Amino acid sequence: MTKSALQIARAAYQPKVSAALHGAVKAVEGATTQSVADQEEIKRLFPNTYGMPIITFESNEEKVSSPAINVGVILSGGQAPGGHNVISGLFDGIKAINPDSRLYGFLMGPGGLVDHKYKELTADIIDEYRNTGGFDMIGSGRTKLEETAQYDKGLEILKQLNISALVIIGGDDSNTNACVLAEYYKANNTGIQVIGCPKTIDGDLKNEQIETSFGFDTACKVYSEVIGNIERDCNSARKYWHFIKLMGRSASHIALECALQTQPNVCIISEEVEAKKQSLDDIVNYIAGVVAKRAENGNNFGTVLIPEGLIEFIPAMKSLISELNDFLAHHEEEFKQVDRSEQRAYIISKLSKENADLYASLPEGVARQLSLDRDPHGNVQVSLIETEKLLAEMVGNRLAEWKKEGKYNGKFASLVHFFGYEGRCAAPSNYDADYCYSLGYTASCLIAAGKTGYMSSVRNTTAPADQWIAGGIPVTMMMNMEKRHGEMKPVIQKALVKLDGAPFKKFAANRENWAVNTEYVYPGPIQYFGPTEVCDQTTRTLALEQAK
Numbered sequence: 291m292t293k294s295a296l297q298i299a300r301a302a303y304q305p306k307v308s309a310a311l312h313g314a315v316k317a318v319e320g321a322t323t324q325s326v327a328d329q330e331e332i333k334r335l336f337p338n339t340y341g342m343p344i345i346t347f348e349s350n351e352e353k354v355s356s357p358a359i360n361v362g363v364i365l366s367g368g369q370a371p372g373g374h375n376v377i378s379g380l381f382d383g384i385k386a387i388n389p390d391s392r393l394y395g396f397l398m399g400p401g402g403l404v405d406h407k408y409k410e411l412t413a414d415i416i417d418e419y420r421n422t423g424g425f426d427m428i429g430s431g432r433t434k435l436e437e438t439a440q441y442d443k444g445l446e447i448l449k450q451l452n453i454s455a456l457v458i459i460g461g462d463d464s465n466t467n468a469c470v471l472a473e474y475y476k477a478n479n480t481g482i483q484v485i486g487c488p489k490t491i492d493g494d495l496k497n498e499q500i501e502t503s504f505g506f507d508t509a510c511k512v513y514s515e516v517i518g519n520i521e522r523d524c525n526s527a528r529k530y531w532h533f534i535k536l537m538g539r540s541a542s543h544i545a546l547e548c549a550l551q552t553q554p555n556v557c558i559i560s561e562e563v564e565a566k567k568q569s570l571d572d573i574v575n576y577i578a579g580v581v582a583k584r585a586e587n588g589n590n591f592g593t594v595l596i597p598e599g600l601i602e603f604i605p606a607m608k609s610l611i612s613e614l615n616d617f618l619a620h621h622e623e624e625f626k627q628v629d630r631s632e633q634r635a636y637i638i639s640k641l642s643k644e645n646a647d648l649y650a651s652l653p654e655g656v657a658r659q660l661s662l663d664r665d666p667h668g669n670v671q672v673s674l675i676e677t678e679k680l681l682a683e684m685v686g687n688r689l690a691e692w693k694k695e696g697k698y699n700g701k702f703a704s705l706v707h708f709f710g711y712e713g714r715c716a717a718p719s720n721y722d723a724d725y726c727y728s729l730g731y732t733a734s735c736l737i738a739a740g741k742t743g744y745m746s747s748v749r750n751t752t753a754p755a756d757q758w759i760a761g762g763i764p765v766t767m768m769m770n771m772e773k774r775h776g777e778m779k780p781v782i783q784k785a786l787v788k789l790d791g792a793p794f795k796k797f798a799a800n801r802e803n804w805a806v807n808t809e810y811v812y813p814g815p816i817q818y819f820g821p822t823e824v825c826d827q828t829t830r831t832l833a834l835e836q837a838k
């Protein structure tokens with residue numbers, strides 16, 4: 291296979307790790323823990339894995355000889371830069387425990403465990419993938435491990451391969467399921483340990499103990515590079531407004547981080563929209579207001595960042611989508627009979643007044659996406675809605691109205707972009723390469739210490755790597771009860787953008803200036819070799835959150 295020059299040079303990169311992980315380690319146990327909320331209920335649901343202590347690994351003078359272990363690993367959900375390094379760290383960790391230890395990768399996500407699809411990951415395979423982006427070493431998938439029948443099927447293959455520990459690399463849902471699996475395997479005395487690792491570019495799996503999910507750093511740096519390039523183009527040509535949608539299914543961490551890195555004219559934060567109960571109209575007026583203000587200074591150009599999950603945070607849109615879902619679920623056949631040209635009017639005639647008005651105000655394309663493009667459960671596919679087009683079009687219409695009223699006298703031409711997949715498989719930044727390797731290595735230490743129901747944790751990551759703190763956090767500690775598909779379930783709390791947190795406050799304090807003036811910052815591409823202030827910076831989000 292032909293490799294790029296960077297790939298070849300990068301293969302030799304040695305990830306930096308916490309000083310404690312350089313030799314033998316000992317597990318130091320902290321006090322017992324509690325879940326973040328609903329303690330009684332979580333305790334009842336996880337009698338075998340609740341209340342366990344936080345673990346910290348420290349250097350150990352003497353190396354204890356340990357028997358060889360067989361370990362399984364699964365990549366779950368969307369790709370995130372650094373996944374291969376988690377696996378390399380895990381591989382090196384279990385080989386350090388005993389050179390005869392073996393690692394098996396289950397293929398294409400959790401489904402590989404259930405369907406018994408796997409491959410042994412040997413040293414030559416691991417070496418091919420060190421410090422590379424992507425999940426292609428074993429593939430990933432979105433099958434959810436939720437049923438005991440799946441756990442039992444998984445157990446068959448784990449027993450067959452003599453695997454005594456399983457590492458699940460995933461987001462909040464996958465780690466929740468990993469914890470349920472850990473509890474099930476423990477309750478049934480299977481002898482199988484389950485350890486989770488925090489992954490998602492969205493950055494919404496974090497809390498007091500887990501500083502960040504891996505992949506967020508690299509993905510945001512890739513998007514910020516391209517946003518910076520667009521800003522520079524837009525400041526050169528001075529004729530376009532660029533509307534850029536950024537991934538992040540629910541939380542707006544990616545949009546916020548990219549805003550902090552690139553200082554665009556507008557960045558919408560979904561969590562703020564929800565908190566202020568803003569309507570689509572409010573958002574359109576706000577953006578159009580910034581366009582008009584800049585036009586007064588002769589600046590008919592700008593950059594707008596939009597988080598992918600925005601639509602679901604606008605209370606009025608939520609209500610419209612919910613009514614549409616209900617209505618179309620019950621009148622699917624009738625709707626199919628309506629002539630395509632009449633469908634919009636038909637839906638308007640059936641909705642409540644408020645939702646009908648909102649639906650009528652939407653551009654044709656978006657209205658069609660809402661009523662026609664549905665997932666197999668009949669629900670609107672919110673992530674397919676082209677919010678960037680919706681807003682660009684609605685802002686254009688609003689400005690045209692203002693022009694007629696004599697309130698605006700600029701020129702408005704818009705271009706739209708969606709950055710998501712472009713960043714998910716990038717070669718991991720030094721931060722992600724180091725962090726992920728450490729997470730994988732730490733997972734092996736948790737396994738050696740006989741732990742189950744833990745998430746691998748590496749903290750103090752804004753300090754130089756040798757000061758990082760490796761350990762494990764009981765997953766039950768991050769849980770609370772939430773309604774999912776109409777039922778109360780124990781789940782890891784999703785971390786949304788905190789409006790009283792330092793990253794949002796920093797943005798809010800600067801956005802008016804960034805809106806009117808042209809204060810763009812051009813971060814440039816990720817650097818892998820060179821001065822540490824260029825190559826090893828964390829995200830702004832993490833730096834601001836950890837600034838004590």
Ligand code: FBP
Nearest residue numbers: 367368461489490491492537538539
């Ligand atoms: P995870 O939460 O599984 O890490 O995925 C995050 C994400 O990249 C979102 O930002 C995006 O909405 C989604 O995956 C896209 O999923 P898919 O790869 O299935 O299209």
